[in-house]
Amino acid sequence: MWILGVMVLAAIFLPPFFPEAATQPSEDTYLPPFSSASESGFLYLFGTDINGTDLLHSVLTGARVSLFVGLAGAVVALFVGTAYGTIAGFVGGRLESLMMRLVDVLYSIPRVLFIMIFIAAFDSRLKAMLDAGRHWASDSGATVIHDLLDAAIPYSRILILIISLGLIEWLTMARIVRGQVLVLREQQFVTASRALGQEPRGIVLKHILPNLAGIILTYLTLTIPAVILDESFLSFLGLGISDPASSWGSLLRDGAQVINPLRSQWWLLFFPALFMSLALLALNFLGDGLRDALDTRID
């Protein structure tokens, strides 16, 4: 837990403090950890990579990307899954069985494959769309929108990753939420509220959703590591985050590529792996702990 907090804080606040020389390409390629730069004498704690940039800096900025994608993707999954599960559970009947059948089918096919195709198909389209929007905004004088879109263009890949990863990780959430809604629906306070003439929408918003909060939060913490894993899976294959931005997955890819028996650049692999493992373990422990604390029955 502590580890995760420290890591998040470091990733957010530390990168700006690195000297320019450490983050720019330099002559000091493949320096092992704890060696200092030839010119400025800056200490490379984690060593340097192929371009002679500081690995600690890359790992921290990579942590920004990975954790952000994880969180944002999990939030997307949360919205989709909760909405889907609530509707299925609350409406019931034929619609419910149809919706849950669809979830079953989606469970049984390799969804990540489709996401890979999806990303390949829509990545440059989204970029073109953002670009068109930017031109339109600058023509019509809406500078705020223009600046916003201008800033968003380099991140379009991340954006599409977040959307698509959120769209594959909602299934578990939908199942859990539906199960919970089925229980809640029959509770006396819901019946009472219905008897008092509350409309279905009000019942869902006022009585069902607040009671789902605990379980949703638990599965949010379990979805974050899943999304981080998916993202690094794609980046490792070269289909996710692309240069110059980097995430833990793409750092690992770079590290795995230079592995060879003659000259071992083990630090390129070791430090991203260490950071990612610690983050994943911390999140999984947190999620499991929350689940055990909230859920008395073991599933």
Next chain:
Amino acid sequence: MLTYLAKRLLGLLVVLFAVVSITFLLARLQPGGPFDSDKEPPAFVKEELLKRYDLDGSLWSQYTRYLGDLANGDLRVSFRYRNWSVKEVIAQQLPVSLQLGGISFVLATIGGVALGALAAMRRDTWTDRGAMLAAVLAISLPSFITGPLLIGVFSLWLGWLPVGGWGGGWRTVILPALCLAAPYTAYIARLMRNSMLEVLGADYIRTAKAKGLSPWSVGGKHALKVALLPVVTFLGPLAAHLLTGSIIVESIFSIPGAGSIFVNSIQNRDGFLLCGVVIVYCTLLVLFNLLVDLLYCLLDPRIKLQGGESNGS
């Protein structure tokens, strides 16, 4: 039974149809045609190429013609590997993936069941705690961390096993199979431990113990069989996971399997090859899920197969 099978096979067709349609559409939506290269070919060449690969006309007519070919069992030809049909490319590389997947599957199932049962029978001892800690580690660490780690230790440091490649006998198989199977072994071990603990608390186990049977006979004969059920439901998803997981493992250990076809065909915009791989993958999976469901009701006679509704699919 027969109606159930017929219904499931019909459902299989529906799923496959949806899969083919989505893949075809997405593949055609990829920006940049399959024949784009640095040099822009003259218009008539392009037209001729499109015609040759049956990609002229509207999207709809392309789609219906492709479906027609598929119905005749023709997966068409690859754009990239000229003169190779999609079938030939897949037939060459799929067996490698299937071998790797099969070995990992057996490894994960047997290893996971054994570990989980052992942990449950020695509950709250160090064996149990150690096994469960190892399980959490194995589940949390993805194969692209454990893979290079295994290579680093066993190939580079100790020099026992080759770094990668395929076809060098059992020595080349060990590391990739281990790397692929580890997280699922752990998952099955956890599943098995939970269900075994539940079963061990049941009345008939107490009776068996009271009769004076040895703990191993109680665990092995009476409890194991019943405790296996939840594991069987996981076998379907397990196959799907092994399939996607093998893409990474194949890339780490440079194994020439179907995973590399998949990744390459996305990057090369090789639409028909992509569709072909996806179709093969999905067919395998859906058939496997059906098999698992049948196995499930074989193991537990209380479960009746009902049309459409079933577990684990």
